[in-house]
Amino acid sequence: MNENIRTRFAPSPTGYMHIGNLHTALFEWLFARHEGGKFILRIEDTDVERHTPEAVQVIYDGLRWLGLDWDEGPDVGGPHGPYVQSERVEIYQGYLQQLVAEGKAYECYCTPEELTARREAMRARGEAPRYDNRCRTLTEAERAAAQAAGQQACVRLRMPEGGATVVRDLIQGEVSFENALVGDPVIGKTSGFPTYHMAVVVDDYLMQISHVIRAAEHLANTQVHMQIQAALDFPTPTYAHLPLILGEDRTKLSKRHGAVSVVEYQEKGFLPEALFNFLALLGWSPGGSEEVLSREEIIERFTLEACSASPAVFDLAKAEWLNSEYMKQMPGEEMATRLLPLLQEHGLMEAEPSPERLAWLAQVADLMKERAPLLTTYAEWARYFFTDDYEYDEKARDKWLTKPETPGVLRQLAERLETLAGWDAESVEGAVRGLAEEVGVGAGKVIHPCRAAVTGTTVGPSLFHLLELLPQETVVMRLRRAAEAFGEQ
Ligand code: GLU
Numbered sequence: 001m002n003e004n005i006r007t008r009f010a011p012s013p014t015g016y017m018h019i020g021n022l023h024t025a026l027f028e029w030l031f032a033r034h035e036g037g038k039f040i041l042r043i044e045d046t047d048v049e050r051h052t053p054e055a056v057q058v059i060y061d062g063l064r065w066l067g068l069d070w071d072e073g074p075d076v077g078g079p080h081g082p083y084v085q086s087e088r089v090e091i092y093q094g095y096l097q098q099l100v101a102e103g104k105a106y107e108c109y110c111t112p113e114e115l116t117a118r119r120e121a122m123r124a125r126g127e128a129p130r131y132d133n134r135c136r137t138l139t140e141a142e143r144a145a146a147q148a149a150g151q152q153a154c155v156r157l158r159m160p161e162g163g164a165t166v167v168r169d170l171i172q173g174e175v176s177f178e179n180a181l182v183g184d185p186v187i188g189k190t191s192g193f194p195t196y197h198m199a200v201v202v203d204d205y206l207m208q209i210s211h212v213i214r215a216a217e218h219l220a221n222t223q224v225h226m227q228i229q230a231a232l233d234f235p236t237p238t239y240a241h242l243p244l245i246l247g248e249d250r251t252k253l254s255k256r257h258g259a260v261s262v263v264e265y266q267e268k269g270f271l272p273e274a275l276f277n278f279l280a281l282l283g284w285s286p287g288g289s290e291e292v293l294s295r296e297e298i299i300e301r302f303t304l305e306a307c308s309a310s311p312a313v314f315d316l317a318k319a320e321w322l323n324s325e326y327m328k329q330m331p332g333e334e335m336a337t338r339l340l341p342l343l344q345e346h347g348l349m350e351a352e353p354s355p356e357r358l359a360w361l362a363q364v365a366d367l368m369k370e371r372a373p374l375l376t377t378y379a380e381w382a383r384y385f386f387t388d389d390y391e392y393d394e395k396a397r398d399k400w401l402t403k404p405e406t407p408g409v410l411r412q413l414a415e416r417l418e419t420l421a422g423w424d425a426e427s428v429e430g431a432v433r434g435l436a437e438e439v440g441v442g443a444g445k446v447i448h449p450c451r452a453a454v455t456g457t458t459v460g461p462s463l464f465h466l467l468e469l470l471p472q473e474t475v476v477m478r479l480r481r482a483a484e485a486f487g488e489q
Contacts, residue, residue, distance in 0.1 A: 046089075115131065212240070274322045
């Protein structure tokens, strides 16, 4: 246990959680759990126009779904609250005033129009546009005049004029940023709110965050953060910037690459434990070739040193493969629990199934789990277990159902099965094979048409075991129904 290790997840409540955000949260959480430290949730809403309780709920839901629990946060409290930035504005204002009083920051009266015009001029001269630090050198009289005229001021940090800020990052290594290249950054807005830079530095300090682990996009911001820390005499936390996550075309993961919001992964039918495993391997290597690792193993092996600095490619096919591996390993009862809401949503299972029905569902789940990559595919592929209303797919039609001899075979089989005394896989198999022998054909000539008729498809689990799980009269009805449908062709 090392309670001094403290990491935080600091999302903005935008009403939507990007899979990349969940990846960041996972790594922050893994590091804290590996070290026996604390994981803190902080809501960064100073840049959001208006945050709604629903938007914060989206964050809670995403984290909970993946099983990431937090030790301190808006809902659970903790010794360093409040954990919502909009409730901490006075704290930031105190530090802003301190910096201005010490001459480490200053008020800037430039209007947005002036700033734009000057940036344009810089661009025209071929310079990289940045703030030209004009208000840094205003005289007292000029300041007084601006104030008297009621001009609104933001607060800017006085950056060092030369030298470089060196970030010693646990993942990205040593990265140096020249100070002269950035204009003095805004740390307090005209509205009195802090900017992201200011709020993040103050909070990371007051919340005693030991390790700032976050997305690579923030690496460049660290220069400003370290300068604010220096101005406030705050120690610098340890930084670890996670690798960028790219789509398969090696551009930054975005909507163009398909699902990017966490909810979409839930809806697609990913198991949270599989996505946990998949996201953990995105930019972290457990050192070894195994890829299916339990949550406990991942926590135990996780280190920031084993994270890669180079971008990680989001491979959806691998995510699906991992998901299918988790489904295969899952006991039928557990699978049934996961599938139930989905099946209910599609009207395939009743709202309150009896224990017998649940036991039956567990058997269906067990029989089918070798096959589907996702819960949704699973529910789709297993449809014929739950309803007589399914389609005959093209292959089932072309290969078997439309064959002239099929309706006859189906009718004969229906007759045999109708009078079968015991309804179990063994007896059904006996009846099927018996018929094949009697008619003088290979067993496949009965098995395949039967599967096509009863399930609408040519692929699936062991036919006799699946028939066993359907009611006898249903099977008989389906055989006759297909015989009739294809009989007159
Ligand atoms: N609110 C920032 C974000 O959502 C957090 C950045 C940080 O971790 O410092 O990207």
